[in-house]
Amino acid sequence: MAVLSRLLKSRHCVFSSILCTIRTFSSSSLISRTHLRLSSSSSPSLERNVQWVFLGCPGVGKGTYAGRLTKLLGVPHISTGDLVREELANRGALASQLEKIVNQGHLVSDEIIIDLLSKRLEAGESRGESGFILDGFPRTIRQAEILEGVTDIDLVINLKLREEALLAKCLGRRICSECGGNYNIACIDIKGENGSPGMYMAPLLPPSECTNKLITRSDDIEEVVKERLRVYNEMSLPLEDFYRCRGKLLEFDLPGGIPESWPKLLEALHLDNYNDETSLAA
Numbered sequence: 001m002a003v004l005s006r007l008l009k010s011r012h013c014v015f016s017s018i019l020c021t022i023r024t025f026s027s028s029s030l031i032s033r034t035h036l037r038l039s040s041s042s043s044p045s046l047e048r049n050v051q052w053v054f055l056g057c058p059g060v061g062k063g064t065y066a067g068r069l070t071k072l073l074g075v076p077h078i079s080t081g082d083l084v085r086e087e088l089a090n091r092g093a094l095a096s097q098l099e100k101i102v103n104q105g106h107l108v109s110d111e112i113i114i115d116l117l118s119k120r121l122e123a124g125e126s127r128g129e130s131g132f133i134l135d136g137f138p139r140t141i142r143q144a145e146i147l148e149g150v151t152d153i154d155l156v157i158n159l160k161l162r163e164e165a166l167l168a169k170c171l172g173r174r175i176c177s178e179c180g181g182n183y184n185i186a187c188i189d190i191k192g193e194n195g196s197p198g199m200y201m202a203p204l205l206p207p208s209e210c211t212n213k214l215i216t217r218s219d220d221i222e223e224v225v226k227e228r229l230r231v232y233n234e235m236s237l238p239l240e241d242f243y244r245c246r247g248k249l250l251e252f253d254l255p256g257g258i259p260e261s262w263p264k265l266l267e268a269l270h271l272d273n274y275n276d277e278t279s280l281a282a
């Protein structure tokens with residue numbers, strides 16, 4: 001019932017998007033608000049922790065950076081894909097409905113995803129959890145509007161990587177056919193020219209026992225990857241605008257691999273004082 005009333009409450013959000021074109025926020029005010037939240041959450045007061053969303057195209061490294069930040073901030077990393085898999089595995093209330101949808105090859109509806117997400121957030125709250133980082137949700141404006149009716153989002157981090165690096169990264173992906181390990185054989189070394197900086201991303205090579213067992217996913221071929229990126233961009237631009245005009249979007253251009261990008265990301269989030277063993281871990 002609580003979920004339903006929140007869903008209904010979210011309907012008014014459609015109108016707020018009309019207003020947003022006249023509202024602009026400077027990035028400094030965005031960060032100072034983030035900073036305030038973080039400062040207050042680390043104080044002994046009962047203020048909640050961060051409620052962030054990670055956006056970014058497939059292959060950009062969302063999972064990696066979201067995972068590192070959740071460890072650093074002590075908040076759960078919530079992926080809606082995992083919520084669906086868990087509901088099925090634990091035979092939850094929606095399991096049989098989900099099974100039917102998945103078996104028929106249909107997409108799980110926004111309402112079911114939001115229902116699972118609300119339950120997850122409520123369960124977390126009752127366990128004393130505070131804050132979260134969402135990964136893979138929302139994907140559309142409609143989902144973002146429904147989400148607005150369920151919970152507050154403080155900040156949306158949009159991870160971006162130069163197209164040529166992204167393409168090389170996707171094409172370099174390899175999976176070990178025996179242990180299932182994920183590797184990347186692409187060594188990205190783009191020379192800086194005409195004032196634009198160069199970029200280096202080291203490959204993630206497999207251990208010797210996997211070297212001869214590497215396979216490429218059948219859809220990691222150039223045309224398919226390009227099409228995937230095109231579809232993603234087409235879908236995500238309106239969503240980025242949705243959060244931009246609410247003053248919640250932080251654009252972050254990845255300058256390279258994890259060693260260069262992680263400290264810069266912490267700096268952009270005013271978390272450099274958190275710089276600890278997480279940044280040293282591989």
Ligand SMILES: [Zn+2]
Pocket residue numbers: 176177178179180181209210213
């Ligand atoms: Zn292996």
